Amino acid sequence: MSENTSKSLKKWGNFSEWFDDMLLEAQIADDRYPVKGFSVYRGWGYSIVKRIYQMLEEKLEDEGHQPMQFPVVIPEDAFQVEEDHIKGFSAEVFWITHAGENELDRRLLLRPTSETAIYPMFRIWIRSHADLPLRMHQTCNVYRYETKATRPLFRGREFLWNEAHTAHADYEEAERQVKTGVEIYRHVYDALGLSYILLKRPDFDKFPGAVYSLAFDTWNPDGKVNQIGTVHELGENFAKVFQLTYEDEEGTQKLAHTTCYGMGMGRTLAATIAHHGDDNGLVLPPVVAPKQVVIVPIPFKGKEKEVVSYAREIESKLKTAGIRVVMDDDDRLRPGEKYYKWEMFGVPVRVEVGPREADARSVTLVRRDTKEKTVARFEDLVGAIRGLFGDIYENLRTRSWERLDNELVEADTLDELKSKMNDRRIVRVSWCGDPHCAFEIKDQVAGEVRGTLWKKEEKPIGPCVVCGDTASEVAYVSRTY
RNA sequence: GGGGCCGUGGUCCAGCUUGGUUUAAGAUUCGCGCUUGGGGUGUGCGAGGUCGUGGGUUCAAAUCCCACCGGCCCCA
Numbered sequence: 001m002s003e004n005t006s007k008s009l010k011k012w013g014n015f016s017e018w019f020d021d022m023l024l025e026a027q028i029a030d031d032r033y034p035v036k037g038f039s040v041y042r043g044w045g046y047s048i049v050k051r052i053y054q055m056l057e058e059k060l061e062d063e064g065h066q067p068m069q070f071p072v073v074i075p076e077d078a079f080q081v082e083e084d085h086i087k088g089f090s091a092e093v094f095w096i097t098h099a100g101e102n103e104l105d106r107r108l109l110l111r112p113t114s115e116t117a118i119y120p121m122f123r124i125w126i127r128s129h130a131d132l133p134l135r136m137h138q139t140c141n142v143y144r145y146e147t148k149a150t151r152p153l154f155r156g157r158e159f160l161w162n163e164a165h166t167a168h169a170d171y172e173e174a175e176r177q178v179k180t181g182v183e184i185y186r187h188v189y190d191a192l193g194l195s196y197i198l199l200k201r202p203d204f205d206k207f208p209g210a211v212y213s214l215a216f217d218t219w220n221p222d223g224k225v226n227q228i229g230t231v232h233e234l235g236e237n238f239a240k241v242f243q244l245t246y247e248d249e250e251g252t253q254k255l256a257h258t259t260c261y262g263m264g265m266g267r268t269l270a271a272t273i274a275h276h277g278d279d280n281g282l283v284l285p286p287v288v289a290p291k292q293v294v295i296v297p298i299p300f301k302g303k304e305k306e307v308v309s310y311a312r313e314i315e316s317k318l319k320t321a322g323i324r325v326v327m328d329d330d331d332r333l334r335p336g337e338k339y340y341k342w343e344m345f346g347v348p349v350r351v352e353v354g355p356r357e358a359d360a361r362s363v364t365l366v367r368r369d370t371k372e373k374t375v376a377r378f379e380d381l382v383g384a385i386r387g388l389f390g391d392i393y394e395n396l397r398t399r400s401w402e403r404l405d406n407e408l409v410e411a412d413t414l415d416e417l418k419s420k421m422n423d424r425r426i427v428r429v430s431w432c433g434d435p436h437c438a439f440e441i442k443d444q445v446a447g448e449v450r451g452t453l454w455k456k457e458e459k460p461i462g463p464c465v466v467c468g469d470t471a472s473e474v475a476y477v478s479r480t481y
Numbered sequence: 482g483g484g485g486c487c488g489u490g491g492u493c494c495a496g497c498u499u500g501g502u503u504u505a506a507g508a509u510u511c512g513c514g515c516u517u518g519g520g521g522u523g524u525g526c527g528a529g530g531u532c533g534u535g536g537g538u539u540c541a542a543a544u545c546c547c548a549c550c551g552g553c554c555c556c557a
Contacts, residue, residue, distance in 0.1 A: 016553080024492080036551060147482090149553080298519050336520035354519055364519085443557075 011279055015222035020152075022273055026282050026345050029152050037150040037157030044345060047290035048272070049160065049265050053139055055191055055287070056162055056263060059184050065135040065164055070117045072140070073108040079116045081241045088208025089113070092144040094157075110143035115209070115234075115260060118165050119242035126256060128247045129169055133177065137164040153266040153273075154226065154481050160265040167244060167256045174233060174257035178214070181231040181261040182454075185216060188263070189228070192272050193285050193397035194218055195404035196228065197426070199451030199476055204435050207260075211235035214454050217478075218271050219407045223424020224479040225450065228268045231261040267481075275400045276369075282346025283369050285396055286389040291326040293318055293385060294342040298335045298354035310358040314351060314381065321382040343368060348392050349385055369395050414444060414465050417477060421445045426478040430460035430471035437466035438475070447477045 011018045023029045028045030041049060061067065073096065080086050089112045096108040111117055118136070126134060139162045146157050164181065168174040182198065189196055196218045206213035210232040217225040236255045238244070244256040276283040286292050295318075297311040311327060318325040326347075328338050335352070342350060352364040361378045365385065369392050376384035409425045411417040420427045431437060431449065438449040452458070452473045460471035 031552085034551075151553095296519095300518070331518090334518050334520085334522065336518085336522090339520050341521095352519070356519080446556080 011221055011274075011277060015220070015274070018221075018277075018279075019270075019274065022277060022282060023152055028269070028273070031152040037146060037155075039152045039156060041160070044290055045269065048284070048288050049269055051288040051290075052188065052192070052265060052268055052272075053162060056184070056188050057137070057139065059187050060137045060162070060164060063135075063180055063184055064133075065137040065166075068136045068138050069140065070111075070114055070121075070138060072111055072143075074111050074114075074117045076107045076109065078120055079109055081116065082209045082238060084237075085115065085209040089144070092146065094143045094145055111140075112142055112144045113260075113262065114138070114140070114142070114163055115165065115238055119238055119244060119258075122165075122167055122256075122258075123242055123244055126167060126244055126246050129249060132246060132256065133166055133168045133173060135164065135166040135177075137162060151481070153270040156266060161262050162265070163260060163262040165258065165260045167239070167258045169246070169248070169254070169256070171235065171257050174235070174259050177259045178231055178233050181259065182214065185229045185231065185261070185263060189216065189218075189268075190397075191285070191287055192268070193393055193400055194228070194268075194271050194275055195397075195400040197404070197408075197476060198454045200454045201451045202435065202438055202449055202475075204438070205449075205451070207232045209234060209237050211237065215451065217450055217476075218275070219404050219426065220271070220274050220481070223407075224481050225426060226267055226271050226274070226481055227264075228271050229261070229263040232259060234258040234260060275403070276396045277346070280340070281344030283396065284346035284348060285393055286348045287393070289324070289346065289348050291324050291345070291347050292389065293323055293325045293349045293351055294338075294347045295325060295327045295351045295353060296335055296338045296342075297327070297329055298352060299331075300355050303355045303358070306358045307353060307355060310361075311353045314353060314363060314378070317378075317381060318385070323382070323385060349388050351385075367392055410461070411465065411477075412462055414441075417441070417465055418445045421447045421477065421479065424479065426476060428458075428474050429465045429477055430462050431473050431475035432464035432467055432469045433472045434464075434467065434469075437464055440466045441477060445477070447479045450476045450478055450480070452476070 023031070023045070026044055027042040029039050029041050031039035033040050057067065092112055094110040096110070097104060122134060125131060141158050141160055143158050146155055148155060150156055166174070166177050168177060196216045199215050199217055201213040201215055203212075207230065212233050214231040215227050216229040217227055220226045234257070236257055238258050239256045244258065245253045246256055248254050272285070272288070273282060276285065295311050295315055297307050299307045308329065311329070315325055315327045328342065330338075333341070339350065346368060348368050350366040350368070352366065357363055362375050363378065363381055365374050365376055365388060366372070367388050374384070407426045409420050409427055411420050411427045411429050417427055417429055427447070442448045452475055458474035460474055462471065463469060464471045
């Protein structure tokens with residue numbers, strides 16, 4: 001697989017085209033599957049996804065979440081218990097109405113999210129305060145019949161995610177869990193070097209059935225924001241309708257309080273690609289790169305043996321050190337072609353080994369993010385590469401946060417907001433908090449109110465940009481996916 | 482929700498306006514061989530298409546019409 005020379009890939013000039021090329025050329029995902037909104041994760045892409053899952057699952061389990069796997073089907077009657085939840089999701093539900101030739105007398109649906117699958121079981125499991133808190137998580141696929149235009153990774157009708165669900169004795173404990181959920185997600189996004197804004201969604205945009213919703217929004221090169229994860233405080237809303245009660249120390253029956261949070265893998269992967277990639281292809285953080293190092297032997301006539309055997313020595317040393325390494329000794333390709341190929345795949349470090357290195361027992365190391373070359377001695381190989389991994393990670397992370405900083409601008413008036421929205425920025429505005437003013441923004445400019453910073457008081461600098469009344473909050477406005 | 486554009490070998494595309502010299506062109510890719518090898522070597526031979534699907538108009542459809550499927554963009 002090599003990159004298409006007939007096109008020039010421009011991440012900033014034409015993100016859509018660039019991104020589609022990345023998916024195809026770097027074997028991330030293939031959306032040519034013949035059902036709209038469904039696509040295939042290919043080897044390189046799914047390997048990255050698995051590593052993200054692994055980091056997330058490990059952290060969740062460290063924080064006391066048990067791994068579980070619930071069925072993909074939910075019976076209609078369970079789904080229809082919570083009123084807001086139905087309103088929010090029913091238009092997007094895939095129904096199973098038949099089995100063979102027979103019509104089912106109890107229709108089933110493919111989970112769009114699993115609250116209504118999980119709570120009937122929580123009700124069975126929770127009897128006393130000793131059963132709380134109850135925390136679980138599952139990695140699974142969910143199904144939503146999206147009516148907006150689908151895009152691979154960003155918006156599909158089937159998507160990969162991890163969802164966590166917890167039940168608690170009281171609101172305070174649930175609140176602490178919300179914070180923990182946020183910290184778990186931060187841990188993963190930070191490891192990927194992703195920048196984000198953590199917003200409390202406005203009431204009109206919260207998860208159907210939630211008390212409030214938090215969301216991690218991140219920038220995208222095309223000026224839209226990408227929601228990569230959400231955390232919801234559900235209060236007693238679901239507990240009430242699913243009758244999640246427990247007996248407390250005094251022997252009285254009480255309602256549990258619940259939370260849930262979900263991280264979309266497609267979008268998290270999309271952000272990783274979009275934040276770090278460049279016009280030569282992917283640039284992967286070492287922690288999730290399926291291959292962290294590629295060795296390219298450069299055999300000259302008469303010296304093939306020395307070069308190849310030295311390259312194998314290097315390969316085995318790196319493997320022993322636990323570094324994921326691939327040796328590209330395919331003799332049909334020239335070294336230059338291999339450089340381009342592995343740059344497309346975003347492998348963090350390239351090791352070049354030719355007669356020069358074999359003679360000197362050294363290696364030439366090239367880091368993917370800056371293309372900077374260094375030379376190291378064979379004895380120092382592992383340390384040098386580990387050092388580069390650290391440098392690459394720091395660089396990617398810093399660049400991502402700087403870009404976010406760059407994307408964030410202020411606007412004092414609706415006109416200014418309009419013009420900055422046309423520049424595809426994320427704009428901070430003073431807002432009175434009235435939903436009508438938020439809807440007015442949506443009507444007038446190409447973006448919408450995403451919310452206000454969570455746990456960080458921001459003082460509005462002027463009156464509400466829409467109505468001119470006293471502003472109570474600073475709202476973040478942007479185009480969305 | 483409203484409007485617009487598009488679908489031709491694995492990929493990018495020419496051809497469509499004005500139906501017929503088109504055996505559907507080219508590049509890339511893929512296979513085999515030689516050559517080459519520190520940033521996309523060159524070359525020879527070969528492979529790959531029911532022109533998205535179905536229907537209609539016509540002596541004749543990649544080309545015109547309709548429906549569906551799939552993709553993209555803009556606006557709300």
